[in-house]
Amino acid sequence: MTDVTPYVVLSAILFSIGAxxxxxxxNAIVVFMCVELMLNACNLALVAFAKQHGxxxxxxxxxxxxxxxxxxxxxxxxxxxxxxxxxxxASVDDASLLKY
Amino acid sequence: xxxxxxxAHQVPVIEPSAADGTFSLLWLVIGLPLLGAAVLLLGGRATxxxxxxxxxxxxxxxxxxxxxxxVELLGREAGDRSVTQHLYDWIAVGDLQVGMDLLYDPLSxxxxxxxxxxxxxxxxxxxxxxxxxxxxxRFFAYLNLFVAAxxxxxxxxNYLGLFLGWEGVGLAxxxxxxxxxxxxxxxxxxxxxxxxxxxxxIGMALAIALLFTTFGTTSFTAISQVSGAAEQDTLTAVxxxxxxxxxxxxxxxxxxxxLLDAMEGPTPVSALIHAATMVTAGVYLVVxxxxxxxLAPTAQTVVVIVATVTLLWGAVIGxxxxxxxxxxxxxxxxxxxxxxxxxxxxxxxxxxAIFHLITHGFFKANMFLGAGSVMHGMxxxxxxxxxxxxxxxxxxxxxxxxxxxxxxxxxxxxxxxWSKDKIIxxxxxxxxxxxxLALLGAGITGFYMTRLMLLTFFTTRRWKEDVHPHESxxxxxxxxxxxxxxxxxxxxxxxxxxIVEWLAPVVGEAxxxxxxxxIIVITLLTVATVAxxxxxxxxxxxxREVPLTAPQDVSFATRAARADMYGDAINDVLVARPGAxxxxxxxAGDRSVxxxxxxGGSAGVKATGNVLRRLQNGFVRSYxxxxxxxxxxxxLALLAVNxx
Numbered sequence: 001m002t003d004v005t006p007y008v009v010l011s012a013i014l015f016s017i018g019a020x021x022x023x024x025x026x027n028a029i030v031v032f033m034c035v036e037l038m039l040n041a042c043n044l045a046l047v048a049f050a051k052q053h054g055x056x057x058x059x060x061x062x063x064x065x066x067x068x069x070x071x072x073x074x075x076x077x078x079x080x081x082x083x084x085x086x087x088x089x090a091s092v093d094d095a096s097l098l099k100y
Numbered sequence: 101x102x103x104x105x106x107x108a109h110q111v112p113v114i115e116p117s118a119a120d121g122t123f124s125l126l127w128l129v130i131g132l133p134l135l136g137a138a139v140l141l142l143g144g145r146a147t148x149x150x151x152x153x154x155x156x157x158x159x160x161x162x163x164x165x166x167x168x169x170x171v172e173l174l175g176r177e178a179g180d181r182s183v184t185q186h187l188y189d190w191i192a193v194g195d196l197q198v199g200m201d202l203l204y205d206p207l208s209x210x211x212x213x214x215x216x217x218x219x220x221x222x223x224x225x226x227x228x229x230x231x232x233x234x235x236x237x238r239f240f241a242y243l244n245l246f247v248a249a250x251x252x253x254x255x256x257x258n259y260l261g262l263f264l265g266w267e268g269v270g271l272a273x274x275x276x277x278x279x280x281x282x283x284x285x286x287x288x289x290x291x292x293x294x295x296x297x298x299x300x301x302i303g304m305a306l307a308i309a310l311l312f313t314t315f316g317t318t319s320f321t322a323i324s325q326v327s328g329a330a331e332q333d334t335l336t337a338v339x340x341x342x343x344x345x346x347x348x349x350x351x352x353x354x355x356x357x358x359l360l361d362a363m364e365g366p367t368p369v370s371a372l373i374h375a376a377t378m379v380t381a382g383v384y385l386v387v388x389x390x391x392x393x394x395l396a397p398t399a400q401t402v403v404v405i406v407a408t409v410t411l412l413w414g415a416v417i418g419x420x421x422x423x424x425x426x427x428x429x430x431x432x433x434x435x436x437x438x439x440x441x442x443x444x445x446x447x448x449x450x451x452x453a454i455f456h457l458i459t460h461g462f463f464k465a466n467m468f469l470g471a472g473s474v475m476h477g478m479x480x481x482x483x484x485x486x487x488x489x490x491x492x493x494x495x496x497x498x499x500x501x502x503x504x505x506x507x508x509x510x511x512x513x514x515x516x517x518w519s520k521d522k523i524i525x526x527x528x529x530x531x532x533x534x535x536x537l538a539l540l541g542a543g544i545t546g547f548y549m550t551r552l553m554l555l556t557f558f559t560t561r562r563w564k565e566d567v568h569p570h571e572s573x574x575x576x577x578x579x580x581x582x583x584x585x586x587x588x589x590x591x592x593x594x595x596x597x598x599i600v601e602w603l604a605p606v607v608g609e610a611x612x613x614x615x616x617x618x619i620i621v622i623t624l625l626t627v628a629t630v631a632x633x634x635x636x637x638x639x640x641x642x643x644r645e646v647p648l649t650a651p652q653d654v655s656f657a658t659r660a661a662r663a664d665m666y667g668d669a670i671n672d673v674l675v676a677r678p679g680a681x682x683x684x685x686x687x688a689g690d691r692s693v694x695x696x697x698x699x700g701g702s703a704g705v706k707a708t709g710n711v712l713r714r715l716q717n718g719f720v721r722s723y724x725x726x727x728x729x730x731x732x733x734x735x736l737a738l739l740a741v742n743x744x
Contacts, residue, residue: 022724031720092720099718 007048014041028080028090032073039069112391112608114321116203116257119185122172125165126185126202129212130255132162133248140241148237152230155240156223159247163216170209181206181605184257184321191260195316201257203320207454207606210599211254211384214458218376218465219247221579225469226368228575229476233366239279243372246272250377254384259308259318262385266304266349269378270297276372277365289361296358300348307341310334324391332396339392339399342385343406350382350436352410357667359433360417363425363482367472370425374432375465380457383436386443387450390607394446403444408537411437413665415544419551420661422650423482424471427552428464431508434541435460441538442523449526450607451600456519459590463507463516466583470501473576474556477569484555485648486564491557493569496577498557500584505553507587509546509630515590522594525622529615539629546633554642562648 014037021034043062050058084090119126136158140151147154173181182205191198204212223243230236249268256262278290308318314334315323327335346352351359359379363370373379386393386403393400414433421427439460442453475482477494491498507516520542528535563569571577593599600609615622650662660666715726 019728023721023728026721095720096718100713100716 002051004048004052007051008045011041011045011048014038014044026091026093028083028092031092032076032080035076036069036073039065112324112605114182114203114205114324114606116182116184116205116321117180119183119202119204122168123183123204124185126169126183126204126255127187128165129162129169129216130202130248130251132158132165133244133251136244137241137248140237140244145237151237152223152227152240155244156220156227158244159216159220159223162247162251163213163220166209166212166216169204170213173204173206173209178601178605181209196312198258198260198318200261201319202255202261203257204255205606206602207384207387208254210454210458210602211380212251214380214461215247215250215254215376218461218583219243219250219372221582222368222372222376222465222469225371225472225576225579226366228573229368229472230366235279239276239366242272242275242279243368246276246372246377250381253381257320259311259320262388263304263308266345266381267301269349269381270294270301273297273362273369273373273378276369277362279365279369283364286364289358289364293358293362296355297348300345300355303341303344303348307338307345310338310341314338320388320391327391327395330395335392335396336398339389339396340402342389342392343399343403346382346385346403346440347406348382349385350379350440351433352382352406352437352440353413354670356410356413356433357664357671360421360426360429360664363423363429367425367468367475370429371465371468371472374429374468375461379432379436380439380461383439383443383453383457386440387453387607390447390450393444394608400444400446404441404531404534407437407440407444408534409437410434411441411541412537412544413437415541415548416657416661417664418548419544420658422484422555424474424484424487424552424556425468425482427484427548428467428471431545431548432460432464434545435464435508438520438523438538438541441527441534445523445526445530446610447608448530448610449523451603452519452522452526454603455593455599456516456523458593459507459515459519459587462583462590463504463587466504466580466587467501467508469576469580469583470497470504473497473572473580474501474569476572476576478563479567481564481567484552485646485650486562486567487556488559488562488646489557490569494571496571497580500577500580501557502553503584503587505549507590509549509634510542510626511630512627513588513591515587518591518594521623521626524626525615525619528617528622532616539626542626543629543633546630547637550634550637551641554637555646558642559646562646 018034018038046058046062136155185202187200190200249265253265274290274294278287280286347355411434414430418427418430439453439457442449507514510517510520524538527538
């Protein structure tokens with residue numbers, strides 16, 4: 001049985017980097033990339049655990065995540081493009097009109 | 101629930117037979133005037149032209165039926181003079197079974213004749229009196245309704261049916277007292293009568309409820325058979341509640357204040373209320389409930405006290421009023437006091453109470469209609485200080501009024517002499533204090549009635565410039581003549597103790613009580629007392645110049661009597677003001693506590709929302725932080741649960 005600890009640790013590090021990125025960066029593209037980073041960190045964890053358990057469940061789940069991520073990229077990038085066109089800015093803090 | 105065998109049978113038991121033959125017409129007595137009222141009210145203006153004739157006809161037809169029934173009843177054996185007619189099942193819910201039953205016995209027979217007879221005469225009189233009123237048809241509809249309600253009251257076989265008539269009388273009196281609704285004073289008087297009557301009705305409703313819980317029925321027949329088995333306290337409570345009801349309807353102290361204001365209605369209404377219907381209902385209730393009162397001596401004592409207070413109270417008010425109708429109203433209150441006194445004295449007095457009720461019905465209707473005739477000739481002025489010497493201008497009114505006057509003061513031979521004398525006699529035999537007070541009341545009656553008579557028909561002319569008194573038309577004077585004849589001859593009912601024996605199956609026969617003085621002495625004493633009152637009136641009113649406006653520098657007693665013995669002030673201080681204060685307090689409490697709870701609650705929710713919505717600041721990254729924080733919390737919670 002392979003020791004999956006390093007993979008899980010790597011996954012956690014990547015996830016944390018992504019999360020911090022989402023919370024701290026203003027540029028929508030970068031925030032988006034960080035979200036992708038978190039998703040892929042999850043994928044890594046799923047695959048690592050699948051390896052540990054010796055079945056394919058985790059890997060299948062990783063595929064699903066990838067599909068969802070691809071769809072999300074399409075929609076998300078379109079939104080970012082539209083916002084950029086109307087405001088000449090890709091900063092997430094600028095798009096804050098929808099509030100109390 | 102009490103069974104028949106437990107009952108002690110101390111009171112006459114009502115054992116009616118089913119109505120057949122002529123008696124099956126019983127329902128018509130109520131039905132005819134009710135039909136008249138319905139046609140006139142629903143028919144609207146189409147009936148304007150002949151409405152008054154229909155109303156009078158219905159009342160007269162009801163009188164004819166009553167007369168037929170009476171003759172039929174006369175032909176029966178004394179023990180067999182009680183008939184019921186079952187019309188339909190009125191209320192049938194579980195244990196509560198109330199039929200629309202009518203009971204026709206010697207007591208209700210007399211009432212039927214009085215109500216329909218005097219009622220019809222008042223109808224006839226009203227044709228003339230209300231001739232120029234554009235709403236005469238409506239007036240006759242209400243009169244018919246009044247008569248029908250009163251007939252329902254005296255014919256009902258159970259307390260619930262009686263209550264129906266009771267409330268109907270209250271409604272009709274409200275409509276009639278406030279008939280001239282364009283006058284604010286009339287509208288207020290109608291409302292006052294209605295509200296004060298409601299107070300009495302509370303007593304009635306509670307009494308019925310108590311009777312039902314105790315006996316499981318409200319039927320007179322059933323209760324009279326088992327009332328002896330009930331507990332003393334229950335019967336006393338029922339008696340006192342019934343007395344409260346009687347006080348409201350019959351204007352007895354402390355619920356007397358409405359009667360004088362009720363003079364705002366047209367004069368025939370006053371005659372109807374005071375003579376044939378309404379105020380006699382309380383006396384009827386007490387006499388009809390003899391199977392309760394006979395077994396509740398405490399309640400009977402209270403009846404006597406209330407009656408004695410009222411008979412003096414009303415008499416004193418009558419002495420000081422310058423308004424002819426209010427003086428008569430004071431006298432009604434006083435005379436009803438005599439009837440209640442008779443009824444409160446128990447078996448010995450019931451028959452005399454009813455006897456006085458009937459003679460009073462004659463002479464008071466006579467005098468009220470006479471007063472209406474006087475007002476008719478005096479441009480509707482009611483101030484006796486502006487009358488005087490009318491005996492020449494209105495001979496028929498004067499003569500008929502004089503018959504009523506002699507009857508009410510108890511001039512020997514006239515109807516009131518026999519009936520009042522009997523009550524005073526019985527009162528003296530039962531309790532000399534009450535008897536002496538009743539005697540005193542007779543003296544005061546002599547005073548105020550003589551004063552009224554002198555101010556109106558004798559002394560000097562004090563008419564206003566534009567008044568030309570004239571005799572009323574025949575349609576008004578004929579009823580006066582009939583009623584005057586009845587006022588004179590009403591005493592024949594006592595011939596050979598006829599009325600006592602007639603009512604004995606209903607109210608029982610009294611053991612003979614020897615009065616403290618020989619009867620002839622009591623009679624002479626009564627006549628002497630009345631003579632003193634009459635003489636006093638002659639010297640104080642008849643021989644003096646009558647000022648046109650009431651003198652203001654008068655004794656406290658006169659001021660009190662003019663202010664209705666401060667009845668309104670007492671009600672104001674004891675009931676109206678505390679009531680208004682309570683309502684104000686409750687309203688304030690409702691506003692601050694109940695409303696405060698809800699408005700405060702919603703305000704709190706709104707304020708919290710105002711604070712919390714600041715979290716929705718529009719910055720995506722702060723939302724992300726909340727999500728992350730939330731996830732961390734969930735994870736920590738899961739860990740805590742798993743590790744614990």
